[in-house]
Amino acid sequence: MRSESTRRAILEATRDELAASGYDKLSIDRIAAAAGAGKQTVYRWYPTKSALVADCLLEGYVLPTTSIDVPDTGDIRRDLGDWLRAFAEGLDHPQNAALIRACTAAAADNDEVAAKFYENATAATETALTERLHAAELAGQLKKDAPAVAVAEALIGAMLFRLLTRQRATVAFTEGLTEAVMAGIALTPSPAQR
Template sequence: MPTAQQASTGRRRNPATRAAILATTFDVVAELGYARLTIEKVAARAGVGKQTIYRWWPTKGALVLDAVLERSLGPGEPVDLPDTGDLEEDLTAVLVATVEEFADPAFDRALRGLTAAIIEDPELGQAYRERLDEPMRELKRRRLRRAQEVGQLDVDVDLDLAVDLIFAPVTRRWTERSGDLTPEGVRAIVRHALRGLAGSA
């Protein structure tokens, strides 16, 4: 019976091997940080040849991006934002879940390392925008667009600006390690942002 390493020697990805590599990558970057992570360390811990990793992920940044996406979103495309009819509660629930994810020390360290790498690596930044940022922004715009359609937001609101007004403060507080990154702080952010965006609605 072939081992996981042997099964992945062709061009086609073996799902079990891929999952093991990404899980190991996340563990290594959470433990050692992005700067100290190497393909060799990941390969050794995952029990695969480093050539297998390089064949599937050409750079360390691409590997860590996939590992973070896998841990955060799981396989497949991001799911839609909740729509219970209560816009404030729906957005608050999404941001509270984000805060809880940020509070996980392993995820926090992995994401901070990836964020720093994105700043320095334009290609990695482009991949991040295409694979995570823009798909998520579209889900957020879609939820706000539905709110416009039922009169919860002013019809003239620029939805891209609205996304920034609602979600960017949480990212800024996380970046700055602010102490007010709490569910109560998130609720206040959403409440004040929506108060301004409601306008004549």
């Protein structure tokens, strides 16, 4: 199909343009020229830069290099902290941050993109994290029936919040968060129960 080859040419041109100029300076005009496609065609298929970049990511043309491997040293406190730190470091790279923001924008805007992006990208991170938590529970390091999904989503969500509000997730931030989730912030056991 002619339109499919045009689409691939557009995605390849976007990949090259992203590598050369980065997300913020991404030019639809240059992409259209490089792909030999009409500007109107590109805008018709991709009304926003984020929609274009999201499709690139979903089709595997570009990949953000945020870590999704969750370490397993046997010490869940340490592994969770290390994973969160690695995730935060991934977001310190402006290119990664821009790519994930683009995907977030596209997912927020469109149900289908959201489903596809969750299926192809986010779910892997969430599953790796919940599986590590379940393993720790089986190993007797966590409370029985600890809410693994809620905790995983709170950790990913906190990173997303930092990204959207353009705040760095410092070591103090990720360490505080890990400690809060592992040990809780309430004064327990209460003095009366000691």
